[in-house]
Amino acid sequence: MCSHRQPSLLDASCDNFVHDLAALSPTTATSLGIPGFDGELEDFSPEYHAAVADRTREMMADLDALDDCTDESDDDDDFDDVDYVTAAVLRDRLCLELDLHHNGEDLRELNNIASPVQTIRDTLVLMPHETAEQVDAIRSRMSKIPRALDGYKRSLLEAASHGAVAASRQINEVIGQCNALADGSLLEGLGVNPEAPEVEGAKRSFEEFSAWLSSELQPQAPAHDAVGRERYERFSKLFVGDAVDLDEAYEWGLDRVAEIGAEQEKIAHQLYGAECSPRTAMRKLNGEERYTLHGREELVAWMQATADRVIAELNGTEFDIPEQAQTIECLIDPAGTGGIFYTGPSEDFSRPGRMWWSVPAGQDTFHTWQELTTVHHEGVPGHHLQVSASLLQDDLNLWRRAACWNSGHGEGWALYAESLMAELGHMDDPGYRMGLLDAQKLRAARVVVDIGLHLGKQMPDGSGIWDKAHMKTYLREHTAMDDANLAFEVNRYLGWPGQAPSYALGERLWHQTRADALAQGMSPKEFHAQALALGSIPMSILRETILN
Known part of the structure; x- marks a missing residue:
């Protein structure tokens, strides 16, 4: 699948965008196999979400600037057929992501399959632990779980201040998942000494976060599950x-x-x-x-x-x-x-x-x-x-x-x-x-x-x-x-x-x-x-x- 196409300025901007997102969101780096971030963990705070949105807006600004330089000539700066598709995909995807951010969907995100608790859990499972260096990366990432859950808590609180809280049923599901992580069988099986302070700290943090969800967020949660047509159209x-x-x-x-x-x-x-x-x-x-x-x-x-x-x-x-x-x-x-x-x-x-x-x-x-x-x-x-x-x-x-x-x-x-x-x-x-x-x-x-x-x-x-x-x-x-x-x-x-x-x-x-x-x-x-x-x-x- 080799190609003789030379990377364009838009390609370079997209590559920089991915690497910047990897630095902002180390779990994304791990998922994509981008090295250098396996020991890190984003904190899921309002500031984190704002930083991702800012970088997304910068990417859109880069696209607009490069698009303005494109005309019908054969200049090197012009878009080719691949760039035109890339530009269309960027506008579609990034505008939707920014729309979700502007409506606070990232701050309130909490469900049983695709929210920060599952992101933390699943990225740890994905990481290899055959070598000492790999185990050290897991230990380092585990050490940052308390800060990540604290940042996530602040995001959920900010969303709640605007009346945006996940349904009670979803909070119950995440409470159960946190309790399972606090019990330790998964966290203790990732190559790090089960008695290491990082493992104990991570388990304790999930236990405390579960208790906070139960005592502080759950009372504010709606009982109904439906999100309504306006939000649903956005997600669809x-x-x-x-x-x-x-x-x-x-x-x-x-x-x-x-x-x-x-x-x-x-x-x-x-x-x-x-x-x-x-x-x-x-x-x-x-x-x-x-x-x-x-x-x-x-x-x-x-x-x-x-x-x-x-x-x-x-x-x-x-x-x-x-x-x-x-x-x-x-x-x-x-x-x-x-x-x-x-x-x-x-x-x-x-x-x-x-x-x-x-x-x-x-x-x-x-x-x-x-x-x-x-x-x-x-x-x-x-x-x-x-x-x-x-x-x-x-x-x-x-x-x-x-x-x-x-x-x-x-x-x-x-x-x-x-x-x-x-x-x-x-x-x-x-x-x-x-x-x-x-x-x-x-x-x-x-x-x-x-x-x-x-x-x-x-x-x-x-x-x-x-x-x-x-x-x-x-x-x-x-x-x-x-x-x-x-x-x-x-x-x-x-x-x-x-x-x-x-x-x-x-x-x-x-x-x-x-x-x-x-x-x-x-x-x-x-x-x-x-x-x-x-x-x-x-x-x-x-x-x-x-x-x-």
């Missing part, structure tokens, strides 16, 4: 990467759930006879030993073998997978939250891309009929291929390659990758096909429950307004999730509005864009290669760039 544009007609998307989600349900009925009959329902078929599939894994070691071995096999089978046929991307590492996440996720490689691939399964306590049986499609989503042709392909684009600057992430593009691609594997014949087994449909139905159901709850819509049967109880009932009816994962997922939707629908809505945009590209004469392989080479950009800009 951020996550999907395109303007969404929310009312149309809600109706589409309902139709899609029904459509998938009809296909599941056919597979249930194929598997177990004409009287078998999809729910009964799923229970029967769980009872089949050929689809069953016992214990975490067997789960990890299966994940790894499956991911490796898919890479070997797709390379050179549907995709040309670079050598660096042919390695993926499958691991158990010690947090035990119930989520499954991917973390990208470092820029030089010295740290490989990783697929993590955060197995809840007590779960030791896993069903491959349900999870094969998850490996495709997180691995190849999903996130691992997508993120690796972007990192290896030499004609893109560091911000485009590594730092810019749009959920509708990224999660939409990973969900599209699941359906693509079915198109390519990898999901013909009816059990695995049922698992794929279950995953697709979950993502469509997310569109319904997320928009339905946060916009205060009526239930489809007219029985009342969407609330948490209705969400759980609807998801139980339409998915095969166990109760532990279901509880985590529902709280995630309540506390991270607009993110969950970006999967299905992003996939929808991927399918629409591919159909139009093929109609213009592109092959599927050409479309995939060209689209992934652009990095994770908003879907509206992807469409404008790919299509004639």
Whole structure:
């Protein structure tokens, strides 16, 4: 994936922007694999958020100045085709981020999956601890947790002074996560002596922060979970990467759930006879030993073998997978939250891309009929291929390659990758096909429950307004999730509005864009290669760039 394109002034400005953000936000540096900051930790204070916003405004000013110098001549300062896309992506993403800052969304951020407590926890898990130097970096970062939680507390207090407090349910979730960290099993397993003052100080800080949340913030928290249309539209544009007609998307989600349900009925009959329902078929599939894994070691071995096999089978046929991307590492996440996720490689691939399964306590049986499609989503042709392909684009600057992430593009691609594997014949087994449909139905159901709850819509049967109880009932009816994962997922939707629908809505945009590209004469392989080479950009800009 080499290129002869010389970096532009805009590229240099973007590279400087990423390195400045890495200094401001060391956890971002760790995530991106930028060295030199692993022993540091941002403090999540109002001053921190203001500094990030100031640097973002400076980047926008640089873009405006460089754009003003561009004309129709062939001067070196002029934008080329890559710069024009970069400029469009910058304006879209950075303006949205500044809008969120101006509305205080960064100060009030608190939920069960993507707020500072999880950032601190997850970056520690991501860090290696094989060498003395690596352990020292973890020790140093741990020593800064008290200051970080104090700064986070000040941000939450400032937001609360304006009446902006997370819902009570989300505070309860974070209290539980802080208590788990205070108990120490995770913090004591990162290579640092469990009796070291840094470990003890970090545990004590999480305990104190939990108590503060309970005694000081919780009494100010609203009981209702819905954020309302105005805030939801802001989040939706951020996550999907395109303007969404929310009312149309809600109706589409309902139709899609029904459509998938009809296909599941056919597979249930194929598997177990004409009287078998999809729910009964799923229970029967769980009872089949050929689809069953016992214990975490067997789960990890299966994940790894499956991911490796898919890479070997797709390379050179549907995709040309670079050598660096042919390695993926499958691991158990010690947090035990119930989520499954991917973390990208470092820029030089010295740290490989990783697929993590955060197995809840007590779960030791896993069903491959349900999870094969998850490996495709997180691995190849999903996130691992997508993120690796972007990192290896030499004609893109560091911000485009590594730092810019749009959920509708990224999660939409990973969900599209699941359906693509079915198109390519990898999901013909009816059990695995049922698992794929279950995953697709979950993502469509997310569109319904997320928009339905946060916009205060009526239930489809007219029985009342969407609330948490209705969400759980609807998801139980339409998915095969166990109760532990279901509880985590529902709280995630309540506390991270607009993110969950970006999967299905992003996939929808991927399918629409591919159909139009093929109609213009592109092959599927050409479309995939060209689209992934652009990095994770908003879907509206992807469409404008790919299509004639």
